[in-house]
Amino acid sequence: MRTTFFPGRKREYAMEPLRPVDATALANLHQDGFARPWSDGEFAALLEQEPVFGFAAREVGRPKAPPSGFVLARLAAGEAEILMITVARAVRRSGIGWSLMDAVLRELHAQRAESLFLEVDETNHGAIALYRRLGFIQVGNRPGYYENPGAGRSGALVMRRDLR
């Protein structure tokens, strides 16, 4: 459970496992954070895959409200990767991204995974700061990996967190 304080109101968030029925809510939230949004069909197909798992941050006491953030990950043969993480713009910087990543790390420890990888746009300084604080180190880069509509290309950093 994560507790955050917004002006005049305390909000608590629970990190709950994702299910295929969450696909539409994830697609709606994803539109808020990325230039090329994934469709609900793409999320549904991912959530049907056996090695894919994830968590949604849900505000406690508002069961019908859409999730405030989510993370999707895949684990195969001891190696895991983050496929996607996003937090609704209005509630960023209140600890939800950290709590989502923490939920993934706990699950991977329980599964005795060896390492967790991710790719992040080299210009995404907020996400890179979060990953560094969580113990990720840069292990590679992919020049020109991302195409940014109207803003050219940017590289990806490949980051890894050892779990053993």
Ligand SMILES: CC(C)(COP(=O)(O)OP(=O)(O)OC[C@H]1O[C@@H](n2cnc3c(N)ncnc32)[C@H](O)[C@@H]1OP(=O)(O)O)[C@@H](O)C(=O)NCCC(=O)NCCS
């Ligand atoms: C990246 C993202 C998921 C972080 O989620 P968040 O809930 O805002 O992050 P948190 O509040 O848990 O931040 C935890 C720590 O990470 C670091 N951090 C997070 N966002 C930051 C920012 N914009 N600038 C600097 N540091 C940041 C800080 O150290 C922060 O701790 P602090 O607030 O006590 O200083 C969120 O900004 C987001 O959804 N961005 C758009 C989608 C995206 O870029 N996803 C990543 C793709 S690889």
